[in-house]
Amino acid sequence: MVLMGRVVAILNQKGGVGKTTVTLGLASAAANAGRRVLVVDMDPQGSSTWVLGVDPSEVENSTAEVMGRISAAKAMMPSAWGGEVWLIPSSPRLLARDHGGSPARFREAIHAVADQFHAVLIDCPPSLGSLSTAGLSAADHAVIVVDPSALGLRGISAVADLVDEVWDVHNPELQLTGVVVNKVPAISGEADRRYDELIRIVGKRAIWQPVIPHRVIVNEAIGDRRPIHAYGSRSADVSNAFDQLWAKLRRATKA
Numbered sequence: 207m208v209l210m211g212r213v214v215a216i217l218n219q220k221g222g223v224g225k226t227t228v229t230l231g232l233a234s235a236a237a238n239a240g241r242r243v244l245v246v247d248m249d250p251q252g253s254s255t256w257v258l259g260v261d262p263s264e265v266e267n268s269t270a271e272v273m274g275r276i277s278a279a280k281a282m283m284p285s286a287w288g289g290e291v292w293l294i295p296s297s298p299r300l301l302a303r304d305h306g307g308s309p310a311r312f313r314e315a316i317h318a319v320a321d322q323f324h325a326v327l328i329d330c331p332p333s334l335g336s337l338s339t340a341g342l343s344a345a346d347h348a349v350i351v352v353d354p355s356a357l358g359l360r361g362i363s364a365v366a367d368l369v370d371e372v373w374d375v376h377n378p379e380l381q382l383t384g385v386v387v388n389k390v391p392a393i394s395g396e397a398d399r400r401y402d403e404l405i406r407i408v409g410k411r412a413i414w415q416p417v418i419p420h421r422v423i424v425n426e427a428i429g430d431r432r433p434i435h436a437y438g439s440r441s442a443d444v445s446n447a448f449d450q451l452w453a454k455l456r457r458a459t460k461a
């Protein structure tokens with residue numbers, strides 16, 4: 207039997223808002239709590255693959271092949287972050303998959319391995335094309351990442367529309383489960399105004415608490431290819447925020 211409910215697509219068409227950071231922050235929190243997660247890299251840029259210690263250009267079986275005929279079991283591999291965090295890596299071949307591939311087959315492939323993990327986190331590319339559609343088709347939950355800037359909020363309705371469309375056409379299990387706000391500055395009237403605007407767009411209940419603060423250590427961890435929890439007290443506020451979001455995700459995926 208397929209266990210439902212634990213596959214989460216993390217998305218936004220806007221680049222650089224923190225989809226990869228949130229995916230990896232949740233993976234770091236999960237590993238820190240002794241939970242197994244699978245990160246599925248849908249982005250041809252391969253950022254999460256690279257941060258998890260794998261070179262996308264040397265990958266034999268990637269997400270691109272899982273969108274074709276290869277099983278997820280064959281493509282998944284342990285990451286350099288230790289035994290809890292597994293990866294289906296990206297490869298440059300994903301670019302060619304940005305048109306074509308069967309969303310239904312991809313969902314089936316991902317769900318065939320999902321019950322081996324406490325959560326499957328799908329890091330989507332900054333677009334609303336076939337790759338994000340495939341990611342959403344495989345998911346039970348969509349989580350949108352935004353940053354509290356005018357540009358960060360533009361286009362959220364288009365993302366919500368894609369979630370609706372995939373729900374309608376490919377995947378009746380899909381829910382828009384939450385909005386994660388990332389890169390929140392310590393004190394900023396502008397960010398506060400944007401936050402209020404976000405509440406008007408998506409509703410207060412959709413916004414997950416806590417928000418993720420803007421911190422240099424986040425950049426550093428990505429550059430070092432290490433989990434945010436590896437930095438102890440230097441990253442405590444960010445790690446704690448991800449711990450709470452992970453707990454929230456666990457509640458949502460068990461519901």
Ligand SMILES: Nc1ncnc2c1ncn2[C@@H]1O[C@H](COP(=O)(O)OP(=O)(O)OP(=O)(O)O)[C@@H](O)[C@H]1O
Pocket residue numbers: 220221222223224225226227228249251253330331332388389390418419420421422424425426428
């Ligand atoms: N909370 C944060 N504090 C400081 N820097 C951050 C934070 N979140 C993300 N960043 C930085 O912002 C940049 C973009 O983040 P990230 O790669 O996670 O975004 P993305 O949405 O996945 O981008 P893309 O659309 O290219 O996939 C990275 O350099 C990252 O280190």
Ligand SMILES: [Mg+2]
Pocket residue numbers: 225226227249253254329330331
């Ligand atoms: Mg990314």
